[in-house]
Amino acid sequence: xxxxxxxxxxxxxxxVRMLKIEPTESGPLDGLCFVVxxxxxxxxxxxxxxxxxxxxxxxxxxxxxxxxxxxxxxxxTCIGKAVCDELAFSLDGENFFYGTPLNPRAPDRVPGGSSSxxxxxxxxxxxxxxxxTDTGGSVRVPAGNCGIYGMRPSxxxxxxxxxxxxxPTFDTVGILAYTIDALTKVAESxxxxxxxxxxxxGTIYVFxxxxxxxxxxxxxxxxxxxxxxxEFLGCxxxxxxxxxxxREVSDAGLTPWFDTFCTLQWAxxxxxLGSWVEARRPxxxxxxxxxxxxxxxxxxxxxxxANRRREDYRRRLNAFLGPDNILCLPTxxxxxxxKGTLEDKARSPGSLSSYYPRTLSLTSIAGIGRLPxxxxxxxxxxxxxxxxxLVAAYGRDAFLLSVARSVARCWT
Amino acid sequence: xxxxxxxxxxxxxxxVRMLKIEPTESGPLDGLCFVVxxxxxxxxxxxxxxxxxxxxxxxxxxxxxxxxxxxxxxxxTCIGKAVCDELAFSLDGENFFYGTPLNPRAPDRVPGGSSSxxxxxxxxxxxxxxxxTDTGGSVRVPAGNCGIYGMRPSxxxxxxxxxxxxxPTFDTVGILAYTIDALTKVAESxxxxxxxxxxxxGTIYVFxxxxxxxxxxxxxxxxxxxxxxxEFLGCxxxxxxxxxxxREVSDAGLTPWFDTFCTLQWAxxxxxLGSWVEARRPxxxxxxxxxxxxxxxxxxxxxxxANRRREDYRRRLNAFLGPDNILCLPTxxxxxxxKGTLEDKARSPGSLSSYYPRTLSLTSIAGIGRLPxxxxxxxxxxxxxxxxxLVAAYGRDAFLLSVARSVARCWT
Numbered sequence: 001x002x003x004x005x006x007x008x009x010x011x012x013x014x015x016v017r018m019l020k021i022e023p024t025e026s027g028p029l030d031g032l033c034f035v036v037x038x039x040x041x042x043x044x045x046x047x048x049x050x051x052x053x054x055x056x057x058x059x060x061x062x063x064x065x066x067x068x069x070x071x072x073x074x075x076x077t078c079i080g081k082a083v084c085d086e087l088a089f090s091l092d093g094e095n096f097f098y099g100t101p102l103n104p105r106a107p108d109r110v111p112g113g114s115s116s117x118x119x120x121x122x123x124x125x126x127x128x129x130x131x132x133t134d135t136g137g138s139v140r141v142p143a144g145n146c147g148i149y150g151m152r153p154s155x156x157x158x159x160x161x162x163x164x165x166x167x168p169t170f171d172t173v174g175i176l177a178y179t180i181d182a183l184t185k186v187a188e189s190x191x192x193x194x195x196x197x198x199x200x201x202g203t204i205y206v207f208x209x210x211x212x213x214x215x216x217x218x219x220x221x222x223x224x225x226x227x228x229x230x231e232f233l234g235c236x237x238x239x240x241x242x243x244x245x246x247r248e249v250s251d252a253g254l255t256p257w258f259d260t261f262c263t264l265q266w267a268x269x270x271x272x273l274g275s276w277v278e279a280r281r282p283x284x285x286x287x288x289x290x291x292x293x294x295x296x297x298x299x300x301x302x303x304x305x306a307n308r309r310r311e312d313y314r315r316r317l318n319a320f321l322g323p324d325n326i327l328c329l330p331t332x333x334x335x336x337x338x339k340g341t342l343e344d345k346a347r348s349p350g351s352l353s354s355y356y357p358r359t360l361s362l363t364s365i366a367g368i369g370r371l372p373x374x375x376x377x378x379x380x381x382x383x384x385x386x387x388x389x390l391v392a393a394y395g396r397d398a399f400l401l402s403v404a405r406s407v408a409r410c411w412t
Numbered sequence: 413x414x415x416x417x418x419x420x421x422x423x424x425x426x427x428v429r430m431l432k433i434e435p436t437e438s439g440p441l442d443g444l445c446f447v448v449x450x451x452x453x454x455x456x457x458x459x460x461x462x463x464x465x466x467x468x469x470x471x472x473x474x475x476x477x478x479x480x481x482x483x484x485x486x487x488x489t490c491i492g493k494a495v496c497d498e499l500a501f502s503l504d505g506e507n508f509f510y511g512t513p514l515n516p517r518a519p520d521r522v523p524g525g526s527s528s529x530x531x532x533x534x535x536x537x538x539x540x541x542x543x544x545t546d547t548g549g550s551v552r553v554p555a556g557n558c559g560i561y562g563m564r565p566s567x568x569x570x571x572x573x574x575x576x577x578x579x580p581t582f583d584t585v586g587i588l589a590y591t592i593d594a595l596t597k598v599a600e601s602x603x604x605x606x607x608x609x610x611x612x613x614g615t616i617y618v619f620x621x622x623x624x625x626x627x628x629x630x631x632x633x634x635x636x637x638x639x640x641x642x643e644f645l646g647c648x649x650x651x652x653x654x655x656x657x658x659r660e661v662s663d664a665g666l667t668p669w670f671d672t673f674c675t676l677q678w679a680x681x682x683x684x685l686g687s688w689v690e691a692r693r694p695x696x697x698x699x700x701x702x703x704x705x706x707x708x709x710x711x712x713x714x715x716x717x718a719n720r721r722r723e724d725y726r727r728r729l730n731a732f733l734g735p736d737n738i739l740c741l742p743t744x745x746x747x748x749x750x751k752g753t754l755e756d757k758a759r760s761p762g763s764l765s766s767y768y769p770r771t772l773s774l775t776s777i778a779g780i781g782r783l784p785x786x787x788x789x790x791x792x793x794x795x796x797x798x799x800x801x802l803v804a805a806y807g808r809d810a811f812l813l814s815v816a817r818s819v820a821r822c823w824t
Contacts, residue, residue, distance in 0.1 A: 024713065041683060059691035063682050066715065073716040156568050156782070159676075159719075160580045162683035168572045168580075192723035264571075270475050271453060271574035279471035301436065303478065304485040307571075311604035370568070 007104055007124040009080070014101040014120035016048060016081040027075035028185050032128040034071060035082040035121045037114075039133050040173070041065040041162035042081060049164050050086040050114070052097055053282030065162025067131060067173050067190060074189040079127060082117030086288040087273060088133060088166050090114050091141045091359060092342050096285025100339060105147040106384045109336035112142035115176065119146040122176050129177040129186050133160075135167050136265060137363030139174030140375045144331030144387025147377040149183040149408075151175045151401070154394050155370035158190045167268035170261075170367045180376070180408040184401055191397055199402040201235040202324035209242045209253040213358050214333040218386055221379040222330050225388050229328070232410040233403075237328075245316045254361035256309060261364035263306035266295040287342070310368050317369040321393040326403055327365070331375040331387030333358040365391065372397045374404040378411055419516055419536040421492070426513040426532035428460060428493040439487035440597050444540040446483065447494040447533045449526075451545050452585070453477040453574035454493060461576050462498040462526070464509055465694030477574025479543060479585045479602060486601040491539060494529030498700040499685060500545060500578050502526050503553045503771060504754050508697025512751060517559040518796045521748035524554035527588065531558040534588050541589040541598050545572075547579050548677055549775030551586030552787045556743030556799025559789040561595040561820075563587045563813070566806050567782035570602045579680035582673075582779045592788070592820040596813055603809055611814040613647040614736035621654045621665040625770050626745040630798055633791040634742045637800050641740070644822040645815075649740075657728045666773035668721060673776035675710065675718035682707040699754070722780050729781040733805040738815055739777070743787040743799030745770045777803065784809045786816040790823055 009015050016038045023030070038048045041061035048055035068078065083098050085091075093116035094100045101120030103111040111120045115132025119142030122130050132139040134152040143150025151174055158173040165171065175190070177183035184195050206226065211219055230237045242254060270292075276282075277292055284292065321327065337355060366373040371394055375387035390407065392400035421427050428450045435442070450460045453473035460467035480490065495510050497503075505528035506512045513532030515523040523532045527544025531554030534542050544551040546564040555562025563586055570585040577583065587602070589595035596607050618638065623631055642649045654666060682704075688694075689704055696704065733739065749767060778785040783806055787799035802819065804812035 025716075041687075059687045062686040062690045063712075066679055066683055069679075069712055070716050070719065073713065156581060159680060161577075161680035165573075165577055165580075168577075169568060192720045264478075267478055267481075268571060268573035271478055274474040275453075275471045278474045300475075300481055301485065304437075304482050307482065308604045311569075315605075 007102065007126070009126055012102045012120050012124040012126060013099050014082055014117035014124065014126065016083055016098070016117070017045070018080040019078070021072060021078035023075045023077055024072045025075065027073065027189070029071060029189055030075035032182060033077045033079045034129045034131065035080045035118060035127045036068055036078060036131045037084045037118045037133055038081045039084055039088055039164045040068060040131055042068060042078070045081065047164065049088070050084045050095055050098065051282060051284070053280060054087065057280055061162065063162065066159040068162070070190055071186070080121070082121055082130060084116060085114035086285055088114040088135060088138060088164070089269065089288055089291045091137055091356070092287070093142060094339065094342065096288070103146050103336060106336055108338055109384060110145065110339050110342065112145035112336055114138040115142050118176050119143055119148060122148050122178050125178070129175060129182045132174045132176055133163060134172050134174040135170045136261065136360060136367055139176060140331050140363060140373060140387070140389065141359065143176050143375045145336035145385065147385030149177045149180055149377060150375045150387070151183060151187060152366055152373045153191060154372045154397050157397060165272045167265045167272065169268060170265055180405050184405055187397065187401055193398045195398050195401045195405065199399055200324065201233055201326055201403055202322065203236045203238050204229065204326045204328050206237065206239050206328055207242050208239055210329045210362055213254065213361055214330050215381070217381040218330050218334060221381055221386060222388065225378050226328065228410050229407055233406060245313060245320055257313065257364045257368060258357055258361045260306045260309045260313070261360060261367055263298065263302045264310060266298045267300065267303045270295040270298065314369050317371065318393045323393060323396060324399065327391040329362055329389050329391070330379065331389040333362060335381045335384035335386050370394050372400050374400055376404060376408055419514065419538070421538055424514045424532050424536045424538060425511050426494055426529035426536065426538065428495055428510070428529070429457065430492040431490070433484060433490035435487045435489055436484045437487065439485065439601070441483060441601055442487035444594060445489045445491045446541045446543065447492045447530055447539045448480055448490060448543045449496045449530045449545055450493045451496055451500055451576045452480060452543055454480065454490070457493065459576065461500070462496045462507055462510065463694060463696070465692060466499065469692055473574065475574065478571040480574070482602055483598070492533070494533055494542060496528055497526035498697055500526040500547060500550060500576070501681065501700055501703045503549055503768070504699065505554060506751065506754065508700070515558050515748060518748055520750055521796060522557065522751050522754065524557035524748055526550040527554050530588050531555055531560060534590050535560050537590070541587060541594045544586050544588055545575060546584050546586040547582045548673065548772060548779055551588060552743050552775060552785060552799070552801065553771065555588050555787045557748035557797060559797030561589045561592055561789060562787045562799070563595060563599060564778055564785045565599070565603060565809050566784045569809060577684045579677045579684065581680060582677055592817050596817055599809065599813055605810045607810050607813045607817065611811055612736065613645055613738055613815055614734065615648045615650050616641070616738045616740050618649065618651050618740055619654050620651055622741045622774055625666065625773055626742050627793070629793040630742050630745060633793055633798060634800065637790050638740065640822050641819055645818060657725060657732055669725065669776050669780060670769055670773045672718045672721045672725070673772060673779055675714045676722060678707040678710045679712065679715045682710065726781050729777070729783065730805050735805060735808060736811065739803040741774055741801050741803070742791065743801040745774060747793045747796035747798050782806050784812050786812055788816060788820055
């Protein structure tokens with residue numbers, strides 16, 4: 001727990017509810033406290049999922065989510081349920097009903113979502129770490145925005161039992177943490193492996209198509225970080241093109257990745273939540289309403305070709321990365337947007353100049369590949385945090401965390 | 413579609429409802445018809461999940477499950493929703509409310525579950541193939557019992573969006589088919605890869621601990637099949653021990669695998685369904701009632717060590733199999749039990765002499781390893797079918813299907 005509590009829980013706006021669930025056993029997480037996104041079941045409480053009608057139409061959880069039980073068995077103390085975006089369907093961090101948790105590093109900016117309260121509670125020093133969920137970036141983006149560490153594990157490696165299903169082939173339970181040591185320890189507990197103390201990195205790759213999507217200032221900050229990492233790790237850093245993965249659409253850059261991700265995600269979201277939405281007719285905030293319209297009206301003939309592309313990309317990405325290479329990228333193409341600026345026009349799915357397509361183009365890579373990604377709070381643009389992300393091949397979570405720890409030590 | 417329709421749909425008892433959903437496009441599955449387990453959403457119909465109270469308390473699906481849409485886009489015609497065991501929580505195929513679908517190869521025996529109607533409809537020649545789900549064996553066991561082909565894919569490779577969540581880290585959508593060609597074509601459509609026409613197999617392994625769990629007659633039939641496969645494929649067949657994977661519990665055989673599987677599966681089932689069960693207090697058949705008592709009363713301190721074992725086994729299994737080896741085993745340790753004999757005493761979790769522990773010991777290997785498994789209808793014991801199963805490393809589904817096709821051709 002960080003020492004200085006200058007921000008109170010009430011000021012953070014990060015909590016749906018504060019509580020105290022003592023650990024069930026002593027273990028490697030003794031003394032650490034955490035919050036869980038309100039998409040993750042806590043026994044005896046309704047899992048609200050960021051929407052009042054969801055909360056009203058669901059019973060209290062009769063048992064903790066599997067991931068929560070594992071943290072309690074590893075010695076950690078749960079201190080609250082954290083605010084999230086409505087039904088996890090956003091990267092904003094501005095909940096129409098429950099407000100906008102504080103981004104303490106940039107109070108005029110959004111914290112990012114959908115694990116907004118999880119990121120805020122950690123960044124405000126109110127918890128050592130947090131559980132979030134990451135389908136399209138919902139751990140990585142708020143961790144990057146709020147200047148903390150975040151991890152999306154390999155798909156399926158942390159149980160989603162007791163977590164609201166959203167887009168199951170992309171859904172993951174992720175971790176947000178104040179320090180790299182806390183991130184590592186929590187990941188070791190949830191993923192059941194030890195992180196090696198040292199490891200050898202092959203090549204660190206940077207895709208030029210990702211860089212061209214980023215703000216000039218983000219590119220600049222990223223390049224400086226990369227130079228330090230190269231010197232510190234003594235490994236090869238190589239610029240390359242997404243064409244190495246996707247040879248057929250050489251001129252389209254990341255657009256087919258973004259399209260593939262959105263098509264499959266929207267199809268899965270509507271399969272998971274459509275029946276409830278249609279039966280209940282819940283009140284949504286305007287952006288959530290708009291998002292569900294997109295999923296409802298998806299041309300389902302796009303699903304089959306999107307899935308073929310996804311599996312093709314997935315195989316090629318994993319072969320490209322191999323056991324010991326790393327893809328390095330800015331977590332987001334731009335620092336956190338200012339509050340209240342994420343209007344519908346900024347969300348236009350058709351334009352790669354707007355916030356969502358640009359951001360999802362970067363985050364979709366790990367999602368499509370089922371790959372683990374760690375974001376580190378190393379960059380900033382005029383004081384506003386921007387994360388630096390590392391991606392490894394499927395199942396190489398321990399290797400990735402070991403590399404992330406080495407990289408973090410460049411700066412500490 | 414097989415030519416001879418000697419058994420009617422009514423006689424099969426396999427259907428919850430017959431219907432006709434035309435393909436949305438023409439494709440590789442043109443002319444094939446299929447049924448879907450009633451755990452998989454079909455737009456406009458309530459997904460009943462084998463329990464009348466579930467059906468009453470859920471709204472009609474507003475959209476097809478993603479896997480169903482993909483089959484329709486590949487040219488196949490859906491002809492019905494198939495009976496399944498209550499909430500998928502059984503390998504019996506005897507549904508207290510909806511009866512026991514016919515096992516046409518052994519009419520006095522259970523078809524197996526939980527994808528009972530899916531297996532029955534295919535085995536009765538009423539559909540070319542079927543969608544089922546397989547968490548602990550619910551595709552493989554009924555396919556084996558009914559003498560048809562079945563596949564559990566690598567975990568996560570076929571979308572479970574629009575499918576009832578049960579034990580998410582084990583849940584898969586699987587395929588049951590009358591011919592190996594139909595199985596292959598459907599898998600290519602759902603998994604988005606081509607199956608190579610020929611492939612080279614490294615070593616086929618057989619675990620002695622699996623063999624000792626099988627009936628003597630099953631061992632005998634399996635050994636004869638294995639001899640033919642060795643001659644036909646010209647590859648090495650090697651007996652070995654589960655100690656190669658699990659060095660620490662050398663004398664316990666498959667018991668820790670069975671325990672690990674049950675602990676994690678029960679924990680996940682209660683996380684997924686416990687709230688509904690407690691809020692709704694549904695009427696269950698006596699065996700289902702008993703199963704939910706087991707999950708409710710699980711000692712949750714067992715989850716954390718079970719998960720460590722699972723991840724350890726998973727890594728070792730995948731390393732052992734590598735890209736081109738195969739594990740070969742009987743799909744079940746015994747032919748399908750006679751109807752009405754699966755009483756509670758046969759289900760005792762404590763004794764490896766009873767049906768469930770023996771069967772789950774075999775099926776848990778692919779579940780724990782997230783591995784693909786294909787069952788082929790090649791064996792029988794005095795005319796009652798027993799499947800022969802092949803298991804490959806994670807993600808090696810195309811290789812596995814190619815090997816399965818070669819093996820199937822030994823007999824045709």
